[in-house]
Amino acid sequence: MATIEDVARLAGLSRTTVSRVINDQPYVTEEKKEKIMDAMHQLGYVPNSSARRLRSQRTETIAVLLPRVTNPFFGHLIEAMEREASEFGYQVIVCQTHDKKQKELDYLQLLKTKQVDGVIMASLSNDWKTIEPYLESGPIVLCNEYMETDQVSMVHIDHRQAAYDATVHLIEQGCSTIAYATGSQETHITCERKLGFQQALADFHLPFDENLEIKDALDVKDGQKVFAFLQQQNKKVDGIFTGSDEVAAGIVYAAAQSGFSIPEDLSVVGFDNQMISLLMVPSITTVQQPVAEMAMKTIQVLVNKMKSSQQQHEQRFVYPYELLKRKSTERISLKESASS
């Protein structure tokens, strides 16, 4: 592997001058510049990035923590982040936490060991107290996840309000016994959504039944289990809010196999507006987040932080969402009769 030294020798010049050419700095004669360029080509010289990193104390790399890339929401998130980051000349390391606290901390080590210049947390299982110390090692920005602190910037939608709206929609469609399937318990947005769900029930004087709360429902398979669970209840559940289109799709699928009619027997709301929610029969009512915009904003905020060494005040960017009303909750006839 050729080094800067080799190039300098071959060109009959010093390392400094070569370095100047590499970094496009002024004060080099055209003539010598060409000589050096020639030497570089001849040797197939490429600057060694480890050396540069050590010298510059920067890695041009960002770690993105998320539960799993197979969840389409996070897939889209990281695809947009990688794209935007590469525009700024940054690389992205995928860090799948699988919602494990320890994994999350392990990956935060990357910041401490200076393997990355900054971290984006799109997955957040630990308490803030646990995360906070890592801020000393470098900037962290939250995306999707959020919490009550002003020590980090955040980019997200209002999950509590979104869950509230979705639940109210179910109620307005005539549902009165509504179940609630959440994602990973550890995570903070799960709590937010639950608060919104409960508030909606309270506002409409409906009871909150703990037995109808299903935890850790993450994917299609879990959705099928959720449906089975609902059928075992002695109460007739007529609506369900889930934190994931995948889970909702699993429910719709299982319902179809059992000859259950959606939305008439059971209305279903998902989350994230995945392709699948549109394609299912019936199509699934869901909450759409502006994923790409959020991803890009997050990268921009982080890149800004990394470039300017000085402390800046932290900002919170709350994006709008949209409740997309589809067939899985469209029970006009029932609603009509219920409200008349």
Add this chain to the structure above:
Amino acid sequence: MATIEDVARLAGLSRTTVSRVINDQPYVTEEKKEKIMDAMHQLGYVPNSSARRLRSQRTETIAVLLPRVTNPFFGHLIEAMEREASEFGYQVIVCQTHDKKQKELDYLQLLKTKQVDGVIMASLSNDWKTIEPYLESGPIVLCNEYMETDQVSMVHIDHRQAAYDATVHLIEQGCSTIAYATGSQETHITCERKLGFQQALADFHLPFDENLEIKDALDVKDGQKVFAFLQQQNKKVDGIFTGSDEVAAGIVYAAAQSGFSIPEDLSVVGFDNQMISLLMVPSITTVQQPVAEMAMKTIQVLVNKMKSSQQQHEQRFVYPYELLKRKSTERISLKESASS
């Protein structure tokens, strides 16, 4: 940021000894070891990875090149790879090429500049001639993609045979005018699949109609376009092989909206056995690949190469696939009448 020097000073020992403790080497008294551990904690010392990299000439990082993570096949691939790699202490950098030749080469630079120890190419648009020189800079393993060379190891299924089987299945179901929707033209497996498709037609004395070949169909939206395109043809197309479940799902969706009946009017085959192919109504016949196994094997092969500096002979691992026959091609009645 505390350095090894600081720790040494605080512990009243030398950098060497500290280094020994960090790397769990022998020849350090328990007593001094503790002293050093104390000092490390007190200073919050963490070894600087850039320095380590420079010194050791290794990065413990792998670059995975793929078209896009939002394609569920690649999503699952990288999720499994990241998981397996982290078992071996390696990090994974996501490199989305979006099937662009230039992007692919840009990312291969990572190998040259020693930012990664090895590269996995799950996306391959350039000619082998173009890629080959990069082998000098470090090991490359192909996954999913493959070609006729013995200079790299490869992990994949037999796409030509899979496409052949799928097409034969369509023919056996009674289809006689079969369209063909491919993914990105640039890619090598696309060619393989096309060969299989053509071979099947030839074996059954069916003509290959170039006008029924649709290029660059990648996602659900493209699938909808494909359906529209098929309807514009003056021939009645009664079967279609697509290289993607997403595209197939788009077709099924568009067909339903047009009151078109699948499989009766049009039989559809997808690829990859994504969740969506099972959930659609009708469910979609598809080709299942052992994604996780392939991902793990790829990582293992690469890690082996990276660990042992000596040249090893390249290997090709061809995995079995399975044609999952579902509703989208189940036209028993038509077949019966056609074959009788």
Add this chain to the structure above:
DNA sequence: TTGTAGGCGTTATCAC
């Protein structure tokens, strides 16, 4: 405009 020299933080080599 060009070159010299020191140091970024680690680890390996060789003495002691």
Add this chain to the structure above:
DNA sequence: GTGATAACGCCTACAA
């Protein structure tokens, strides 16, 4: 067992 010292490859005052 422990420690001094020299790299790893690059950048950047500072000097010329």
